[in-house]
Amino acid sequence: MSIETLDVDRSDLEYRAWLNEAVRKVQADANRSADTHLLRFPLPEEWGIDLYLKDESTHPTGSLKHRLARSLFLYGLCNGWIRPGKPVIEASSGSTAVSEAYFAKLIGVPFIAVMAKTTSQAKIDLIEFHGGTCHLVADPAEVYEVSARLAEETGGHYMDQFTYAERATDWRGNNNIAESIFAQLRLEPHPEPTWIVATAGTGGTSATIARYVHYMQYDTLICVADPENSCFFEGWVSHDPSATCDRGSRIEGIGRPRMEPSFVPGAIDRMMKVPDGASIAAIRVLEHQLGKKAGASTGTGLWSALRIVAEMRASGRRGSVVTLICDPGDRYLDKYYSDDWLAGQGIDIAPYQDELEAFLNGTGLLG
Numbered sequence: 510m511s512i513e514t515l516d517v518d519r520s521d522l523e524y525r526a527w528l529n530e531a532v533r534k535v536q537a538d539a540n541r542s543a544d545t546h547l548l549r550f551p552l553p554e555e556w557g558i559d560l561y562l563k564d565e566s567t568h569p570t571g572s573l574k575h576r577l578a579r580s581l582f583l584y585g586l587c588n589g590w591i592r593p594g595k596p597v598i599e600a601s602s603g604s605t606a607v608s609e610a611y612f613a614k615l616i617g618v619p620f621i622a623v624m625a626k627t628t629s630q631a632k633i634d635l636i637e638f639h640g641g642t643c644h645l646v647a648d649p650a651e652v653y654e655v656s657a658r659l660a661e662e663t664g665g666h667y668m669d670q671f672t673y674a675e676r677a678t679d680w681r682g683n684n685n686i687a688e689s690i691f692a693q694l695r696l697e698p699h700p701e702p703t704w705i706v707a708t709a710g711t712g713g714t715s716a717t718i719a720r721y722v723h724y725m726q727y728d729t730l731i732c733v734a735d736p737e738n739s740c741f742f743e744g745w746v747s748h749d750p751s752a753t754c755d756r757g758s759r760i761e762g763i764g765r766p767r768m769e770p771s772f773v774p775g776a777i778d779r780m781m782k783v784p785d786g787a788s789i790a791a792i793r794v795l796e797h798q799l800g801k802k803a804g805a806s807t808g809t810g811l812w813s814a815l816r817i818v819a820e821m822r823a824s825g826r827r828g829s830v831v832t833l834i835c836d837p838g839d840r841y842l843d844k845y846y847s848d849d850w851l852a853g854q855g856i857d858i859a860p861y862q863d864e865l866e867a868f869l870n871g872t873g874l875l876g
Protein backbone atom coordinates (compact mmCIF):
# COMPACT_ATOMS: atom_id res chain seq x y z
CA MET A 510 0.00 0.00 0.00
CA SER A 511 1.36 3.45 -0.84
CA ILE A 512 1.56 5.97 1.97
CA GLU A 513 0.03 8.88 0.04
CA THR A 514 -2.89 7.18 -1.67
CA LEU A 515 -5.09 4.17 -1.21
CA ASP A 516 -3.64 2.50 -4.29
CA VAL A 517 -2.55 -1.04 -3.72
CA ASP A 518 0.24 -2.12 -5.99
CA ARG A 519 0.39 -5.43 -7.78
CA SER A 520 2.98 -7.08 -5.55
CA ASP A 521 0.84 -6.34 -2.46
CA LEU A 522 -2.19 -7.91 -4.15
CA GLU A 523 -0.12 -10.96 -5.06
CA TYR A 524 1.14 -11.24 -1.50
CA ARG A 525 -2.39 -11.01 -0.08
CA ALA A 526 -3.61 -13.71 -2.45
CA TRP A 527 -0.67 -15.90 -1.37
CA LEU A 528 -1.39 -15.18 2.30
CA ASN A 529 -5.09 -16.06 1.99
CA GLU A 530 -4.21 -19.30 0.26
CA ALA A 531 -1.55 -20.21 2.86
CA VAL A 532 -3.98 -19.60 5.76
CA ARG A 533 -6.65 -21.61 3.97
CA LYS A 534 -4.26 -24.55 3.54
CA VAL A 535 -3.33 -24.57 7.24
CA GLN A 536 -6.97 -24.31 8.30
CA ALA A 537 -8.02 -27.00 5.84
CA ASP A 538 -5.39 -29.33 7.31
CA ALA A 539 -6.96 -28.84 10.76
CA ASN A 540 -10.42 -29.35 9.31
CA ARG A 541 -9.38 -32.72 7.86
CA SER A 542 -7.90 -33.87 11.18
CA ALA A 543 -9.64 -35.80 13.96
CA ASP A 544 -9.16 -35.19 17.67
CA THR A 545 -6.58 -37.23 19.58
CA HIS A 546 -7.75 -40.00 21.93
CA LEU A 547 -7.97 -39.79 25.70
CA LEU A 548 -6.78 -43.25 26.81
CA ARG A 549 -7.38 -44.86 30.20
CA PHE A 550 -4.38 -46.18 32.09
CA PRO A 551 -5.57 -49.23 34.08
CA LEU A 552 -5.46 -48.85 37.88
CA PRO A 553 -7.02 -51.19 40.47
CA GLU A 554 -10.80 -50.53 40.44
CA GLU A 555 -11.06 -50.27 44.23
CA TRP A 556 -8.74 -47.23 44.35
CA GLY A 557 -11.49 -45.05 42.91
CA ILE A 558 -8.86 -43.09 40.98
CA ASP A 559 -8.84 -42.79 37.19
CA LEU A 560 -5.70 -42.00 35.21
CA TYR A 561 -5.92 -40.82 31.60
CA LEU A 562 -3.38 -40.15 28.86
CA LYS A 563 -4.14 -37.66 26.09
CA ASP A 564 -2.50 -39.39 23.14
CA GLU A 565 -0.81 -36.64 21.16
CA SER A 566 1.29 -39.14 19.21
CA THR A 567 -1.57 -39.66 16.73
CA HIS A 568 -1.33 -36.24 15.06
CA PRO A 569 -0.24 -36.37 11.37
CA THR A 570 3.32 -35.43 12.42
CA GLY A 571 3.35 -37.66 15.49
CA SER A 572 3.58 -35.31 18.45
CA LEU A 573 1.93 -32.56 20.47
CA LYS A 574 4.07 -30.16 18.42
CA HIS A 575 1.59 -30.53 15.56
CA ARG A 576 -0.76 -28.23 17.50
CA LEU A 577 2.05 -25.79 18.24
CA ALA A 578 3.37 -25.72 14.68
CA ARG A 579 -0.13 -25.02 13.35
CA SER A 580 -0.54 -22.13 15.82
CA LEU A 581 2.93 -20.71 15.09
CA PHE A 582 2.36 -20.82 11.33
CA LEU A 583 -1.01 -19.08 11.66
CA TYR A 584 0.50 -16.47 13.99
CA GLY A 585 3.50 -15.89 11.71
CA LEU A 586 1.32 -15.70 8.59
CA CYS A 587 -1.31 -13.41 10.11
CA ASN A 588 1.43 -11.11 11.48
CA GLY A 589 3.01 -10.84 8.02
CA TRP A 590 6.20 -12.48 9.29
CA ILE A 591 6.18 -15.49 6.94
CA ARG A 592 6.65 -14.43 3.32
CA PRO A 593 6.45 -16.30 0.01
CA GLY A 594 9.74 -17.89 -1.02
CA LYS A 595 11.49 -17.00 2.26
CA PRO A 596 12.60 -19.75 4.63
CA VAL A 597 11.13 -20.43 8.05
CA ILE A 598 13.89 -21.23 10.56
CA GLU A 599 13.48 -22.85 13.96
CA ALA A 600 15.56 -23.73 17.01
CA SER A 601 14.30 -27.13 18.05
CA SER A 602 15.07 -30.33 19.90
CA GLY A 603 13.40 -32.08 16.97
CA SER A 604 9.64 -32.60 17.35
CA THR A 605 8.71 -28.99 16.58
CA ALA A 606 10.95 -29.05 13.54
CA VAL A 607 9.25 -32.22 12.25
CA SER A 608 5.83 -30.55 12.52
CA GLU A 609 7.00 -27.20 11.15
CA ALA A 610 8.68 -28.89 8.17
CA TYR A 611 5.27 -30.42 7.42
CA PHE A 612 3.47 -27.04 7.53
CA ALA A 613 6.25 -25.27 5.58
CA LYS A 614 5.85 -27.84 2.81
CA LEU A 615 2.07 -27.45 2.99
CA ILE A 616 2.28 -23.70 2.26
CA GLY A 617 5.34 -24.03 -0.01
CA VAL A 618 8.13 -22.23 1.86
CA PRO A 619 11.63 -23.64 2.64
CA PHE A 620 12.33 -24.82 6.19
CA ILE A 621 15.60 -25.03 8.16
CA ALA A 622 15.83 -26.71 11.59
CA VAL A 623 18.67 -25.70 13.94
CA MET A 624 19.23 -28.53 16.41
CA ALA A 625 21.76 -30.05 18.80
CA LYS A 626 23.82 -32.78 17.13
CA THR A 627 22.54 -35.26 19.76
CA THR A 628 19.03 -35.14 18.23
CA SER A 629 17.83 -38.64 17.32
CA GLN A 630 18.53 -39.72 13.72
CA ALA A 631 14.90 -40.77 13.31
CA LYS A 632 13.79 -37.14 13.85
CA ILE A 633 16.41 -35.82 11.43
CA ASP A 634 15.12 -38.31 8.84
CA LEU A 635 11.53 -37.15 9.45
CA ILE A 636 12.44 -33.47 8.99
CA GLU A 637 14.17 -34.33 5.71
CA PHE A 638 11.23 -36.53 4.71
CA HIS A 639 8.99 -33.45 5.03
CA GLY A 640 11.38 -31.47 2.83
CA GLY A 641 13.23 -29.58 5.59
CA THR A 642 16.98 -29.03 6.00
CA CYS A 643 18.86 -29.72 9.27
CA HIS A 644 21.59 -27.45 10.60
CA LEU A 645 23.26 -29.26 13.53
CA VAL A 646 25.24 -27.46 16.26
CA ALA A 647 27.57 -28.88 18.93
CA ASP A 648 26.28 -26.87 21.90
CA PRO A 649 22.49 -27.00 22.51
CA ALA A 650 22.64 -23.47 24.02
CA GLU A 651 23.76 -22.16 20.60
CA VAL A 652 20.53 -22.96 18.73
CA TYR A 653 18.83 -19.60 19.41
CA GLU A 654 21.69 -17.44 18.17
CA VAL A 655 22.39 -19.57 15.11
CA SER A 656 18.68 -19.50 14.15
CA ALA A 657 18.52 -15.70 14.43
CA ARG A 658 21.66 -15.36 12.33
CA LEU A 659 20.37 -17.72 9.60
CA ALA A 660 17.12 -15.72 9.44
CA GLU A 661 19.08 -12.51 9.01
CA GLU A 662 21.32 -13.97 6.29
CA THR A 663 18.45 -15.47 4.28
CA GLY A 664 15.76 -12.82 4.85
CA GLY A 665 13.70 -15.60 6.39
CA HIS A 666 11.65 -15.78 9.60
CA TYR A 667 12.98 -17.23 12.87
CA MET A 668 9.83 -18.80 14.30
CA ASP A 669 11.20 -18.83 17.89
CA GLN A 670 8.90 -21.36 19.57
CA PHE A 671 10.55 -20.74 22.95
CA THR A 672 9.28 -17.16 22.93
CA TYR A 673 6.02 -17.44 21.02
CA ALA A 674 4.51 -20.83 21.98
CA GLU A 675 2.40 -19.46 24.84
CA ARG A 676 1.03 -16.48 22.91
CA ALA A 677 0.47 -18.13 19.52
CA THR A 678 -1.82 -20.75 21.10
CA ASP A 679 -5.51 -20.00 21.65
CA TRP A 680 -5.72 -20.55 25.41
CA ARG A 681 -9.41 -19.68 25.82
CA GLY A 682 -10.61 -22.53 23.60
CA ASN A 683 -10.81 -23.17 19.84
CA ASN A 684 -10.43 -26.87 20.65
CA ASN A 685 -7.03 -26.40 22.24
CA ILE A 686 -5.58 -29.37 24.13
CA ALA A 687 -7.24 -28.37 27.42
CA GLU A 688 -10.72 -27.82 25.98
CA SER A 689 -10.45 -31.17 24.23
CA ILE A 690 -9.43 -32.99 27.45
CA PHE A 691 -12.38 -31.55 29.39
CA ALA A 692 -14.82 -32.41 26.58
CA GLN A 693 -13.53 -36.00 26.48
CA LEU A 694 -13.87 -36.38 30.27
CA ARG A 695 -17.51 -35.32 30.23
CA LEU A 696 -19.01 -38.81 30.75
CA GLU A 697 -16.31 -40.09 33.13
CA PRO A 698 -16.84 -40.74 36.87
CA HIS A 699 -14.66 -37.70 37.75
CA PRO A 700 -15.03 -35.29 34.79
CA GLU A 701 -13.11 -32.48 36.49
CA PRO A 702 -9.62 -33.87 37.11
CA THR A 703 -7.95 -33.30 40.46
CA TRP A 704 -4.63 -32.85 38.65
CA ILE A 705 -3.34 -32.44 35.12
CA VAL A 706 0.37 -33.23 34.74
CA ALA A 707 2.35 -31.76 31.84
CA THR A 708 6.05 -31.52 31.04
CA ALA A 709 7.84 -28.44 29.72
CA GLY A 710 9.96 -27.78 26.65
CA THR A 711 8.65 -24.43 25.51
CA GLY A 712 6.23 -24.40 28.46
CA GLY A 713 3.43 -23.70 26.00
CA THR A 714 1.36 -26.80 26.78
CA SER A 715 1.38 -26.22 30.54
CA ALA A 716 0.58 -22.50 30.03
CA THR A 717 -2.36 -23.30 27.75
CA ILE A 718 -3.80 -25.93 30.10
CA ALA A 719 -3.34 -23.78 33.23
CA ARG A 720 -4.82 -20.64 31.65
CA TYR A 721 -7.81 -22.55 30.30
CA VAL A 722 -8.48 -24.15 33.71
CA HIS A 723 -8.35 -20.75 35.41
CA TYR A 724 -10.45 -19.08 32.72
CA MET A 725 -13.12 -21.80 33.06
CA GLN A 726 -12.95 -21.56 36.87
CA TYR A 727 -12.24 -25.26 37.35
CA ASP A 728 -10.57 -26.46 40.56
CA THR A 729 -8.09 -28.69 38.69
CA LEU A 730 -4.46 -28.23 39.77
CA ILE A 731 -1.54 -28.17 37.31
CA CYS A 732 1.74 -29.98 37.92
CA VAL A 733 4.78 -29.71 35.64
CA ALA A 734 7.28 -32.58 35.78
CA ASP A 735 10.88 -31.62 34.99
CA PRO A 736 13.73 -34.00 34.02
CA GLU A 737 17.38 -33.87 35.12
CA ASN A 738 19.55 -31.23 33.40
CA SER A 739 16.84 -28.60 33.20
CA CYS A 740 16.51 -25.29 35.05
CA PHE A 741 12.71 -25.02 35.08
CA PHE A 742 12.29 -26.70 38.49
CA GLU A 743 14.96 -24.62 40.20
CA GLY A 744 13.78 -21.40 38.53
CA TRP A 745 10.20 -22.10 39.64
CA VAL A 746 11.09 -23.03 43.24
CA SER A 747 13.38 -20.02 43.75
CA HIS A 748 11.32 -17.56 41.63
CA ASP A 749 14.45 -16.95 39.57
CA PRO A 750 13.82 -16.06 35.91
CA SER A 751 17.59 -16.10 35.29
CA ALA A 752 18.09 -19.73 36.39
CA THR A 753 20.28 -21.73 33.99
CA CYS A 754 21.66 -25.22 33.65
CA ASP A 755 24.83 -26.05 31.75
CA ARG A 756 24.15 -29.57 30.53
CA GLY A 757 21.60 -30.54 27.90
CA SER A 758 18.57 -32.64 28.88
CA ARG A 759 18.64 -36.33 27.92
CA ILE A 760 14.86 -36.42 27.68
CA GLU A 761 14.12 -35.21 24.16
CA GLY A 762 11.50 -32.47 23.90
CA ILE A 763 11.71 -31.30 27.51
CA GLY A 764 14.13 -29.77 29.98
CA ARG A 765 15.83 -26.52 29.01
CA PRO A 766 19.13 -24.75 29.80
CA ARG A 767 17.36 -21.41 30.46
CA MET A 768 13.95 -20.21 31.72
CA GLU A 769 12.21 -19.94 28.36
CA PRO A 770 10.02 -16.84 27.87
CA SER A 771 7.14 -19.15 26.91
CA PHE A 772 7.19 -20.93 30.30
CA VAL A 773 4.62 -19.25 32.57
CA PRO A 774 5.63 -20.20 36.14
CA GLY A 775 2.90 -18.24 37.93
CA ALA A 776 0.15 -20.30 36.30
CA ILE A 777 1.49 -23.60 37.68
CA ASP A 778 0.55 -25.08 41.06
CA ARG A 779 3.37 -27.52 41.52
CA MET A 780 6.55 -28.88 39.95
CA MET A 781 8.22 -32.25 40.41
CA LYS A 782 11.80 -33.24 39.55
CA VAL A 783 11.92 -36.68 37.90
CA PRO A 784 15.14 -38.74 37.55
CA ASP A 785 15.82 -39.78 33.95
CA GLY A 786 15.84 -43.45 35.01
CA ALA A 787 12.29 -43.04 36.38
CA SER A 788 11.10 -41.39 33.13
CA ILE A 789 12.44 -44.29 31.06
CA ALA A 790 11.15 -46.96 33.49
CA ALA A 791 7.70 -45.37 33.19
CA ILE A 792 7.60 -45.79 29.38
CA ARG A 793 8.49 -49.48 29.79
CA VAL A 794 5.57 -49.83 32.21
CA LEU A 795 3.33 -47.90 29.81
CA GLU A 796 4.19 -50.44 27.13
CA HIS A 797 3.24 -53.35 29.44
CA GLN A 798 -0.06 -51.69 30.32
CA LEU A 799 -1.18 -50.20 26.98
CA GLY A 800 0.95 -52.01 24.39
CA LYS A 801 2.30 -48.69 23.16
CA LYS A 802 5.81 -47.25 23.04
CA ALA A 803 6.26 -43.55 23.79
CA GLY A 804 9.07 -41.01 24.01
CA ALA A 805 10.73 -40.47 27.38
CA SER A 806 8.98 -37.15 28.11
CA THR A 807 5.75 -39.16 28.30
CA GLY A 808 7.47 -41.20 31.02
CA THR A 809 8.45 -38.04 32.93
CA GLY A 810 4.80 -37.00 33.04
CA LEU A 811 3.54 -40.51 33.76
CA TRP A 812 5.95 -41.04 36.68
CA SER A 813 4.83 -37.75 38.19
CA ALA A 814 1.13 -38.53 37.60
CA LEU A 815 1.53 -41.94 39.28
CA ARG A 816 3.22 -40.29 42.28
CA ILE A 817 0.20 -37.99 42.55
CA VAL A 818 -2.11 -41.02 42.31
CA ALA A 819 -0.07 -42.57 45.16
CA GLU A 820 -0.56 -39.43 47.28
CA MET A 821 -4.30 -39.35 46.57
CA ARG A 822 -4.53 -43.02 47.53
CA ALA A 823 -2.57 -42.49 50.75
CA SER A 824 -4.98 -39.71 51.77
CA GLY A 825 -8.05 -41.71 50.71
CA ARG A 826 -8.96 -39.26 47.98
CA ARG A 827 -10.89 -40.30 44.86
CA GLY A 828 -10.78 -38.47 41.55
CA SER A 829 -9.04 -38.36 38.20
CA VAL A 830 -5.57 -37.42 36.95
CA VAL A 831 -4.62 -36.62 33.35
CA THR A 832 -1.24 -36.63 31.64
CA LEU A 833 -0.05 -36.80 28.02
CA ILE A 834 1.51 -39.16 25.51
CA CYS A 835 3.73 -36.55 23.85
CA ASP A 836 5.27 -38.50 20.99
CA PRO A 837 5.72 -42.12 19.85
CA GLY A 838 8.53 -44.43 21.02
CA ASP A 839 9.54 -45.65 17.58
CA ARG A 840 11.60 -42.44 17.24
CA TYR A 841 13.83 -43.63 20.09
CA LEU A 842 14.42 -47.35 19.59
CA ASP A 843 18.20 -46.74 19.60
CA LYS A 844 17.94 -44.55 22.70
CA TYR A 845 15.39 -45.10 25.48
CA TYR A 846 14.55 -48.61 24.28
CA SER A 847 18.19 -49.63 23.87
CA ASP A 848 19.95 -51.34 26.78
CA ASP A 849 23.31 -50.37 25.24
CA TRP A 850 22.37 -46.70 25.22
CA LEU A 851 21.15 -46.91 28.85
CA ALA A 852 24.40 -48.58 29.91
CA GLY A 853 26.45 -45.97 28.03
CA GLN A 854 24.60 -43.21 29.86
CA GLY A 855 24.97 -44.98 33.22
CA ILE A 856 21.18 -45.09 33.67
CA ASP A 857 19.74 -47.99 35.70
CA ILE A 858 15.99 -48.17 35.23
CA ALA A 859 15.47 -51.47 37.13
CA PRO A 860 14.85 -50.03 40.63
CA TYR A 861 12.27 -47.54 39.26
CA GLN A 862 10.60 -50.23 37.19
CA ASP A 863 10.34 -52.52 40.25
CA GLU A 864 8.90 -49.65 42.30
CA LEU A 865 6.28 -48.86 39.64
CA GLU A 866 5.26 -52.49 39.22
CA ALA A 867 4.95 -53.02 42.97
CA PHE A 868 2.84 -49.86 43.28
CA LEU A 869 0.51 -50.87 40.45
CA ASN A 870 -0.07 -54.37 41.84
CA GLY A 871 -0.80 -52.95 45.26
CA THR A 872 2.28 -54.29 47.07
CA GLY A 873 4.38 -51.13 47.26
CA LEU A 874 4.50 -47.38 47.63
CA LEU A 875 5.81 -44.83 45.15
CA GLY A 876 8.19 -41.92 45.71
Ligand SMILES: *Cc1c(COP(=O)(O)O)cnc(C)c1O
Pocket residue numbers: 572573574604605674708709710711712713714715761762763804806807835836
Ligand atom coordinates in the same frame (compact mmCIF):
# COMPACT_ATOMS: atom_id res chain seq x y z
C1 LIG B 1 7.73 -30.05 23.20
C2 LIG B 1 7.59 -31.35 23.82
C3 LIG B 1 7.11 -31.46 25.13
C4 LIG B 1 6.73 -30.27 25.98
O1 LIG B 1 5.74 -29.41 25.43
P1 LIG B 1 5.82 -27.83 25.52
O2 LIG B 1 4.48 -27.37 25.17
O3 LIG B 1 6.85 -27.37 24.51
O4 LIG B 1 6.24 -27.43 26.89
C5 LIG B 1 7.00 -32.73 25.66
N1 LIG B 1 7.38 -33.82 24.95
C6 LIG B 1 7.84 -33.74 23.68
C7 LIG B 1 8.24 -34.99 22.95
C8 LIG B 1 7.97 -32.51 23.08
O5 LIG B 1 8.43 -32.43 21.83
